[in-house]
Amino acid sequence: MLIDSHCHLDFPDLRDRLTDVLNAASAANVRRMVTISTHVARYETYKALAEAHENVFFTVGTHPHNAAAEPDVPARRLVELSQHPRCVAIGEAGLDYYYDKSPRDVQRQVFRTHIAAARETGLPLVIHARDADEDMIAILTEEMRIGPFKAVLHCFSSGAELASTGVELGLYVSFSGILTFRNSDEIRRIAARVPRDRLLVETDAPYLAPVPFRGKTNEPAYVAHTARVLAEVVGVPEEEMAAITTGNFYRLFSKAAAADGRA
Template identity: 80%
Template sequence: MLVDSHCHLDFPDFQSRLPEVLSAASGAGVDRMVTISTHVARMEIYRALAEAHESVFYTVGTHPHNAALEPDVPAERLIALSHHPRCVAIGEAGLDYHYDKSPRDVQQRVFRTHIEAARETGLPLVIHSRNADEDMIQILSEEMRRGRFDAVLHCFSSGEKLAQIGVELGLYVSFSGILTFRNSEEIRRIAAAVPHDRLLVETDAPYLAPVPYRGKTNEPAYVAHTARVLAEVIGVTDHEIAQLTTANFYRLFAKAAVADAEFRRAPA
């Protein structure tokens, strides 16, 4: 079993073919996936996806691109929305200085609000970080001193320093199809140095399809290709990487394990 720890099943790419996408994922051994919130305003859509499909969990949060559209969602609102049994994390939230679609000070403020919600709920925070390593390190270090919270650096494509400090702070690191790209030697080197108990895999579908599907629409089934490359990087078998990353997923996203257990106990 593999878990796609980060995808966007609500995006238009999947609207007309979601049953096919979920079936392909199951056929590839990808039995669980987390559809990630980018707008709090779309929460009913994420919730409906998770309620309709046993294999799907969801999160609550505002992507940094959309921070200016949702600048004042309080932590209390995020916390209240996270109470649904299939909502397993806060985010994705963070900093994106590559596109700068929202002012940086707004991104930072919204990010800190999400950290507060993660800390209060005990749910992991899904972190987006692009071209913002120094500010990300500063905020994570400051906020961790204020009180611990669990988190994952998703779709890791940043520098070695952020990975190292993230691990030191207790964070997990998730790798996407970028890991499989020919010019990603540095990312593979960083992945090799991450402790095995902090590794996750994801697609970030519909983006960043791994080799051999690069340039096509990504989907959860393709996480198996990223997992295969990660297995080669750290020197384990495909079976072992599936076991390892799935165990790590359920350790970090502990609410998902509770939801699965309750589903199995429910009467037919």
């Protein structure tokens, strides 16, 4: 059994053929997936997806690209919305200094709000980090001193220092199709150093399809290819890596574990 810990089923490339996407995932032994919030304003869409499909969970949060559009959503609102039984995490939220679609100070403010919500709820925070390692390390370290919270560095493509700091702070690290790309040797080296009990896999579908589908629309079924490469990198059989990442998912996403009778 595999779990796609991060996808975007509401995006048109997946939403418009959702039945086929879910059937393909099931055929690939991808039994659960988490559709990730990018706008709090789209909460009803995510909720409806999870309510309609028993193998789908969802999150609530504001992507850093959209921080300027939703700068004032308070932590208490995130906490309130997260009470839905199929909502298993806060986010995705974080810092993206590559595209800079929102002012950096607003990104940092919104990110801290999401950390506060994760801390209050006990739900994991799904963290987006791109070209912002220094600020990300500083904020995570400072906020963890204020009070502990659970989190995952999703679609990891940052430097080794952020990975090691995240692990030291108790975070999980999730790898996407980037891990399979020919020019991703450094990411594979980082993955090999992450403790096995902190590893997750994801697609970030419809983006970042793994080899051999690179350049095509990604979908949850393809997480199997990322898991296969991660198994090679770590040096374990594919079946063991599936068990490792599934166990890690349920340990981090404890609300999903309870829903699935694995608590």
